[in-house]
Amino acid sequence: MTTDAQDNLPSAIPSELAGKVVISVDAMGGDRGPATVVAGCAMSARKNPDIGFILHGRVEELEPLVAKRGLADRCVIRDAREVVTMDAKPSVVMRRGKDTSMWSAIDSVRDRQATVAVSCGNTGALMALSMVRLRKLPGVSRPAIACLWPSRSPHGYAVMLDVGADIRADEGDLLQYALMGASYARNGLDIARPRVGLLNVGTEEHKGRPELKAAHGLMAEAAAVSDYEFIGFVEGGDIPRGEVDVIVTDGFTGNVALKTAEGTASLIRDLLKEAFRHTILSRIAALLAFTSMRRLSKRTDPRRVNGGVFLGLNGTIVKSHGSADATGVSAAIKLAFQLAQAGFSDRLAARVASTSPLRQDMP
Amino acid sequence: MTTDAQDNLPSAIPSELAGKVVISVDAMGGDRGPATVVAGCAMSARKNPDIGFILHGRVEELEPLVAKRGLADRCVIRDAREVVTMDAKPSVVMRRGKDTSMWSAIDSVRDRQATVAVSCGNTGALMALSMVRLRKLPGVSRPAIACLWPSRSPHGYAVMLDVGADIRADEGDLLQYALMGASYARNGLDIARPRVGLLNVGTEEHKGRPELKAAHGLMAEAAAVSDYEFIGFVEGGDIPRGEVDVIVTDGFTGNVALKTAEGTASLIRDLLKEAFRHTILSRIAALLAFTSMRRLSKRTDPRRVNGGVFLGLNGTIVKSHGSADATGVSAAIKLAFQLAQAGFSDRLAARVASTSPLRQDMP
Known part of the structure; x- marks a missing residue:
């Protein structure tokens, strides 16, 4: 693999997850609710022993699901009381979404506890929140979904x-x-x-x-x-x-x-x-x-091709289909894991920095 | 069927084709040459006793093909010596294409010997020639391909x-x-x-x-x-x-x-x-x-879905795929026949006229 930059691992991994590649997961987004998201996490966890999760959502709903799936030692739960609905207006979520699981999941990337976050929630709201919480990379004027x-x-x-x-x-x-x-x-x-x-x-x-x-x-x-x-x-x-x-x-x-x-x-x-x-x-x-x-x-x-990736921000967000089942969620998490493991967020930032400003003055 | 306008049949049908629904066909366009186009015409002729053709191309090539397919009494051949190649530049064809089968096929529509023409030739050249020979309908600023x-x-x-x-x-x-x-x-x-x-x-x-x-x-x-x-x-x-x-x-x-x-x-x-x-x-x-x-x-x-239709001109052009085989050509001709029979060119013209200029002043 080509080296885009040195690997900068997240600096603030929760101690419970030391040594793991940590993915921040919005457990409440999506049409099928947290049971499906946690089931998807469990599928990925079985396949990748190195993966760890920060799950965001209502702790009283998530704790039993995590216990049932035997994920307790691979997970940290961050309590978030609100959920961004699929029809919520992005502008409203930006103003009043501070207590949502989506906001919290993005903030784990902002705080460098994870380098990649996954959400099945409302695309418009996720993009809007990611823009304000993570900010655009220097030199990028429009982030993109790949x-x-x-x-x-x-x-x-x-x-x-x-x-x-x-x-x-x-x-x-x-x-x-x-x-x-x-x-x-x-x-x-x-x-x-x-x-x-x-x-x-x-x-x-x-x-x-x-x-x-x-x-x-x-x-x-x-x-x-x-x-x-x-x-x-x-x-x-x-x-x-x-x-x-x-x-x-x-x-x-x-x-x-x-x-x-x-x-x-x-x-x-x-x-x-x-x-x-x-x-x-x-x-x-x-x-x-x-x-x-x-x-x-x-x-x-x-x-199995589940996961639009937001590029051009300080951190990487994987957007899973809202209707994803456990297999779909697991595919999105696998992608997030692969990108996190490759140090993708930092490599991308370095790549964009090295080629900005636009090369109108090139020979 | 809704009435868009009264049927105006073409006014100058060749006497050999009197009583037929006449389709003008560029017999030389397309990757497979005139034998395929004539074979496609023959397939359509078998299915529709009312169809007649004006075939455009080199008479010495077309005559034996027409005879072989038993189409002599359903066809008029118009000799055209040149062929528009698939990589020809539209601007060049517009200046120097007067002797091509494509130009001739469009001109049969211009002269109201047919209301619809079919070509398997170069799309850009066909659109450019159709624009200059047929002209846009009053009120249409950009023709479209449907x-x-x-x-x-x-x-x-x-x-x-x-x-x-x-x-x-x-x-x-x-x-x-x-x-x-x-x-x-x-x-x-x-x-x-x-x-x-x-x-x-x-x-x-x-x-x-x-x-x-x-x-x-x-x-x-x-x-x-x-x-x-x-x-x-x-x-x-x-x-x-x-x-x-x-x-x-x-x-x-x-x-x-x-x-x-x-x-x-x-x-x-x-x-x-x-x-x-x-x-x-x-x-x-x-x-x-x-x-x-x-x-x-x-x-x-x-x-079987062969035929992009040029809309917004004085007359209708059906563009068949360049690589169409006889079945493909026959599908394009069937579509042309259906549109010609319905008096589509005149109905469309009347429809556009009745709703132009743009209705900014509507209640």
């Missing part, structure tokens, strides 16, 4: 950003997304020299909006210093094709593309189920194909 | 536009897209009162870019007069969900969404094939599931 995208690449996934932190991005933001996305691909997917592409409606250099043409120039210039390969413009169809590791776009386009792909996959899944139910022969076929189909659905299961 | 999208709706498809005619669209353009898309859904999909949605990154009214908020207001106001149901903002995941018939967006976002969906479907198709090849049991399953899988692939086969 997601993993199933692809034909040998690593199995591509990174796409921004998928919805902001609806705008100018050429400087897009360059920052390239740097942050490349760092994420190095630390999250273990790709030494990620191939970075800029999403457009054609691959010819003269195509697209003015900010895309400007970003094309900036990203090409920064590639050598920032240790990624710039492959130029890519189109929507190239995202899963395996020839690009990091797809850079504004948060409007990225969000539409992500949700369109999820909708398409879900339509095909349903049509496939219908096709298999249609005749007796096809029902028998479905039985015979069971393990093959399971392998396929494992590959494309959104629960 | 595509059909497999969906769970009872009609099986939704219409999305713009998917790539222009990379920009302001609120007035988006309103025009709503009117044109609704007219297309009425005439192409037989939906009396289409449900129209505006693509955004969330469904709350305060979300999204300023032009989207403005377009939301305009589209809501125009709904009653223009005989569609406005369902407000929709997200990427809603496109195939079956609760919207017409999805309105700018050509940049629409193009990315379309290609992302195609890429996703293609990835899943490949993974599915791999899954079925994996074990002996799954190979047997694949055999048993054959008809079911065929039913599924028929439903999602891009060849």
